[in-house]
Amino acid sequence: MLIAGNWKMYKGPAETAEFCLGLRDQELEGVDVVVCPPFVSLAVAVQLLAGTEIAVAAQNVHWEEEGAYTGEVAVGMLRELGVYGTIVGHSERRQYFGETDETVGKRVHAALEAGLFVIACIGETEEERERNETEDVLRRQLSVLEPDDNLVLAYEPVWAIGTGKTATPEMAHEAHDFIKSQLDVPVLYGGSVKPENAAELLSRSSIDGALVGGASLDLESFTAICRAAIRS
Numbered sequence: 699m700l701i702a703g704n705w706k707m708y709k710g711p712a713e714t715a716e717f718c719l720g721l722r723d724q725e726l727e728g729v730d731v732v733v734c735p736p737f738v739s740l741a742v743a744v745q746l747l748a749g750t751e752i753a754v755a756a757q758n759v760h761w762e763e764e765g766a767y768t769g770e771v772a773v774g775m776l777r778e779l780g781v782y783g784t785i786v787g788h789s790e791r792r793q794y795f796g797e798t799d800e801t802v803g804k805r806v807h808a809a810l811e812a813g814l815f816v817i818a819c820i821g822e823t824e825e826e827r828e829r830n831e832t833e834d835v836l837r838r839q840l841s842v843l844e845p846d847d848n849l850v851l852a853y854e855p856v857w858a859i860g861t862g863k864t865a866t867p868e869m870a871h872e873a874h875d876f877i878k879s880q881l882d883v884p885v886l887y888g889g890s891v892k893p894e895n896a897a898e899l900l901s902r903s904s905i906d907g908a909l910v911g912g913a914s915l916d917l918e919s920f921t922a923i924c925r926a927a928i929r930s
């Protein structure tokens with residue numbers, strides 16, 4: 699079971715340090731824990747979590763080794779910091795920053811090639827679900843990915859992100875089953891995961907963990923979700 703906290707554009711180095719110092723002292727045996735701070739906070743997170751089982755991942759990475767790509771970060775730069783992996787293809791990148799299936803595929807491929815662990819995000823919008831297109835969308839998003847020991851997927855229905863609307867465990871289970879029929883890798887669920895709903899979601903056999911946004915920013919709620927994973 700894997701619980702990853704996607705901090706999005708929250709927590710600079712000072713707040714990251716405070717969180718990591720707190721996290722270090724928690725007993726979290728029996729669950730794999732990953733935190734994904736913004737780029738500028740990765741170094742301090744790596745430093746403060748060194749020697750623990752908690753991994754640090756970025757929220758994005760570019761596919762070229764280096765070059766004139768303003769605002770992007772290369773795989774080698776993450777490796778140099780001691781970062782363990784990266785999220786790729788989050789729906790916020792797809793929605794607001796023009797990320798496409800093609801660029802997601804290139805980012806994932808480059809990160810895996812370099813030995814990074816990758817959490818690749820997929821998921822349908824509300825309109826796509828209403829039009830009964832969920833499986834078509836997932837199939838299309840998955841078409842650029844190949845199984846790899848260092849790859850996990852995160853199924854994040856866009857309508858459930860930051861909205862307080864969670865997919866029912868049944869809906870998530872159905873989507874996860876479909877995803878696994880297309881690509882046989884672990885699948886995390888993401889979208890308004892909270893301490894209150896984590897245990898029920900994580901009890902489903904097709905749900906291999908969670909990618910947590912808002913509730914990962916607070917040490918208490920994040921560790922409560924990690925503990926729910928340990929118990930499940």
Ligand code: 13P
Nearest residue numbers: 704859860889890911912
């Ligand atoms: P919330 O948990 O805030 O809904 O965000 C989910 C998410 O986007 C994690 O990547």
